[in-house]
Amino acid sequence: MWRGPNWWQVAAVIGTGLLHLLFLKVIGYHLLFIIGAITGWTYYVVKSSKSDSNQLRDWGFRREGFAPSFFLTASVTLVSIGVMALIGWQRGHLRLHWHMLPLLLLYPVWGVIQQFLIQALVAANLMRDERGPRSIWPALLVSACLFATAHVPNLELMAATFLLGATFTPIYLRWRNLWPLGLCHGWAGLFFYFWVQGSDPVHVLLKGFR
Secondary structure (H helix, E strand, C coil): CCCCCCHHHHHHHHHHHHHHHHHHHHHCCHHHHHHHHHHHHHHHHHHHHHHCCCHHHHHCCCCCCHHHHHHHHHHHHHHHHHHHHHHHHHHCCCCCCCCHHHHHHHHHHHHHHHHHHHHHHHHHHHHCCCCCCCCHHHHHHHHHHHHHHCCCCCHHHHHHHHHHHHHHHHHHHHHCCHHHHHHHHHHHHHHHHHHHCCCCHHHHHCCCCC
């Protein structure tokens, strides 16, 4: 039997993006959304892996392909951070803050979840077609657009996340390893907020609790 994309998974990712906008722009409790999203999707991953022992590996939670994926992803991220440093210097945002240290450790956790949603549940889903090979372009554009749309109406962040999604999707589809993508996603996002936007992600997360 032909197996196509799992549209329920794609719809769930879209729903998560809409909830992100609701909590960030309307309700104002961004941290609650992140905790809920990490908890909910981690539960889904664990539950799915119990019913299918190969599911974690198929999604990209594995060791295979880590080294080449990390090398390429880290190279792109280092170049991006260099560009962010130049922008931050020009805007007067180039600084180091002690909040960066815990965020360097914690932000990648949220990065892995986001890459799981965008890459494993959207991009890989759209590429699944047992009738034959599919073009990468629809999966690349859809995943990049969904990632950008989740950050409306911040135009700079939308552009950055679109580029991130468009760059990371081919890397994921080549090596199917989520770890380097989530790690570099977290690091790139950290410097983007501090140096490009001139904002502290900790203050954004705690918005609504003050």
